[in-house]
Amino acid sequence: MPIKPAPENRLFQRVQASPGSRGKYVLYWMQMHRRLEYNFGLQHAAYLADEWNCPLLIYEGLRPDYPFASARFHGFILDGMAEHMEYFDSQDLLLSGHSQAGTPGNPGSAHYLPFVPRSPEEARGFLKQLCAGAKVVVSDEFPVFIIPEQNRALEDKLKEDSIPFLTVDSNGIIPLKESSSDPYSAYLFRKVLQKRFSACYRDFPEKQPLKRNQKHKLSFSDLQLRSFGPALESTVQLLRSWSAKRDSRILSPYQLDEGVSLLESGTRKAGLNRMKAFVKEMPRYTEMRNDPDAAATSGLSPFLHFGRISIYELVKQIFSHYQLNDSWKGLIYNNGSRGFFPGPPEVDAFLDEALTWRETGYHFCHHRPDYAEFNALPDWARKTLLEHRTDEREYIYSLDQLENAETHDEIWNAAQRQLKQSGIIHNYLRMLWGKKILEWTDDPRKALEITLHLNNKYSIDGRNPNSYSGVFWIFGRFDRPWQERPIFGKIRYMSSEQTRKKVKLKQYLERFGSENQGRLL
Numbered sequence: 001m002p003i004k005p006a007p008e009n010r011l012f013q014r015v016q017a018s019p020g021s022r023g024k025y026v027l028y029w030m031q032m033h034r035r036l037e038y039n040f041g042l043q044h045a046a047y048l049a050d051e052w053n054c055p056l057l058i059y060e061g062l063r064p065d066y067p068f069a070s071a072r073f074h075g076f077i078l079d080g081m082a083e084h085m086e087y088f089d090s091q092d093l094l095l096s097g098h099s100q101a102g103t104p105g106n107p108g109s110a111h112y113l114p115f116v117p118r119s120p121e122e123a124r125g126f127l128k129q130l131c132a133g134a135k136v137v138v139s140d141e142f143p144v145f146i147i148p149e150q151n152r153a154l155e156d157k158l159k160e161d162s163i164p165f166l167t168v169d170s171n172g173i174i175p176l177k178e179s180s181s182d183p184y185s186a187y188l189f190r191k192v193l194q195k196r197f198s199a200c201y202r203d204f205p206e207k208q209p210l211k212r213n214q215k216h217k218l219s220f221s222d223l224q225l226r227s228f229g230p231a232l233e234s235t236v237q238l239l240r241s242w243s244a245k246r247d248s249r250i251l252s253p254y255q256l257d258e259g260v261s262l263l264e265s266g267t268r269k270a271g272l273n274r275m276k277a278f279v280k281e282m283p284r285y286t287e288m289r290n291d292p293d294a295a296a297t298s299g300l301s302p303f304l305h306f307g308r309i310s311i312y313e314l315v316k317q318i319f320s321h322y323q324l325n326d327s328w329k330g331l332i333y334n335n336g337s338r339g340f341f342p343g344p345p346e347v348d349a350f351l352d353e354a355l356t357w358r359e360t361g362y363h364f365c366h367h368r369p370d371y372a373e374f375n376a377l378p379d380w381a382r383k384t385l386l387e388h389r390t391d392e393r394e395y396i397y398s399l400d401q402l403e404n405a406e407t408h409d410e411i412w413n414a415a416q417r418q419l420k421q422s423g424i425i426h427n428y429l430r431m432l433w434g435k436k437i438l439e440w441t442d443d444p445r446k447a448l449e450i451t452l453h454l455n456n457k458y459s460i461d462g463r464n465p466n467s468y469s470g471v472f473w474i475f476g477r478f479d480r481p482w483q484e485r486p487i488f489g490k491i492r493y494m495s496s497e498q499t500r501k502k503v504k505l506k507q508y509l510e511r512f513g514s515e516n517q518g519r520l521l
């Protein structure tokens with residue numbers, strides 16, 4: 001069976017040109033959807049390589065200078081790169097600077113080129129050079145962080161050289177092109193989801209887009225990257241030692257923030273194991289998802305963020321487990337209210353988070369380049385926050401005090417310690433955590449900056465559209481006005497006292513309640 005192209009509504013044509021006889025390969029630059037299965041971008045690149053009867057080259061990079069670069073994020077990404085390298089190496093399809101002299105390449109369905117430069121200087125000119133040898137360049141569409149800017153910069157360069165370039169949207173079940181403007185509430189987006197879900201879900205990505213019939217040879221000397229040979233060879237050495245030892249000392253030449261420490265494995269294998277284990281335990285989700293002690297949520301946000309797993313395979317896993325595969329007639333179209341998905345209550349409860357809430361954020365950021373600015377809050381929220389800007393505050397903390405969990409509030413300090421040590425805060429406490437930063441900072445605009453800074457610096461799932469959904473929700477995005485009160489104005493309020501009554505926290509506080517206890521774990 002030939003590989004199918006990705007659906008038209010997932011393609012963003014950035015440079016339209018005809019490759020003609022130029023270029024040797026189709027280049028897929030894997031930026032955000034870092035997986036080899038169920039990936040529309042990779043699938044489309046494989047389809048184009050078949051069309052042009054040429055090799056497919058997968059380039060996966062990791063620059064050293066992204067905002068908040070740390071051992072934590074580098075480690076998670078390297079886990080997946082090492083996994084990819086082993087896969088291609090076992091078939092002799094890994095390209096590295098070692099083969100500079102031009103050893104004949106092996107025929108294969110794709111070749112893999114990883115690059116982890118130590119400094120921006122080491123990487124200078126690399127991508128341009130790599131693209132110069134391509135017939136077509138394909139990459140990932142993603143609405144936030146450095147990705148839109150990277151895609152725009154590459155688009156400008158490739159326009160000059162008339163090299164075709166497109167980005168492919170593998171973000172959610174509902175393609176970004178399916179919404180016409182920014183959804184201002186989850187309710188509004190749920191309507192779009194209910195209307196489009198069955199058609200979009202049927203447009204399933206191919207499980208193994210690399211199972212191509214065509215096999216081609218490609219060797220390092222075909223790439224015209226001779227001057228990058230030593231740096232590429234160091235990357236392969238790095239990935240080999242990472243795979244063998246996984247120790248943050250290996251990262252010391254990269255000048256990363258070592259205070260933001262390494263976490264557990266970020267491989268696709270780890271993501272799939274977590275996904276399967278969670279689906280078996282899903283009945284607990286409805287009742288216990290808000291209890292920090294129960295640990296009843298999926299823990300999948302980092303794997304979704306770095307594209308290690310696809311939302312399609314997660315939904316498929318749930319439908320198979322609950323035998324809902326043939327449940328199209330069971331979908332309940334209720335005009336934007338919850339209760340759309342059939343089966344036991346946990347199915348709708350979970351999919352409302354993983355589809356409605358998750359994708360609301362992606363669509364919002366896609367339509368709003370100002371997604372990270374205070375001015376992108378709804379008018380009522382901005383107005384009320386500024387009206388209460390000078391209200392007296394009982395406590396005011398600096399960024400340093402907050403970062404070091406030095407407030408008077410035991411629950412807040414525990415949440416901040418969890419963030420620093422584990423790279424995440426349990427969802428319910430994450431809401432409380434953000435609300436208190438608003439309450440304890442002398443200006444709501446500064447509070448927004450601090451919340452974004454701490455979230456994106458430490459969260460393993462940070463720098464994602466949902467980082468902006470979550471943080472801006474604290475300040476009124478996707479919410480409605482509530483009864484007016486000091487400091488918050490009409491913004492929804494939360495208190496630690498209510499939280500203590502509402503959710504089970506005993507073990508959580510034992511674990512993160514004091515600096516020393518947290519460190520022992």
Ligand SMILES: Cc1cc2nc3c(=O)[nH]c(=O)nc-3n(C[C@H](O)[C@H](O)[C@H](O)COP(=O)(O)OP(=O)(O)OC[C@H]3O[C@@H](n4cnc5c(N)ncnc54)[C@H](O)[C@@H]3O)c2cc1C
Nearest residue numbers: 297298299300301353354357358427434461462466467470
């Ligand atoms: C202040 C604040 C900051 C946040 N920052 C982030 C962030 O940086 N990255 C991030 O992915 N999420 C963020 N969220 C949303 C939410 O906290 C996490 O998505 C969720 O806790 C991740 O844990 P889980 O995978 O176990 O979730 P589960 O409950 O198992 O949910 C499954 C998936 O659904 C999505 N999801 C769940 N809850 C939400 C939500 N409220 N909004 C949007 N999507 C959701 C996530 O992709 C999640 O992995 C933030 C929320 C708040 C209040």
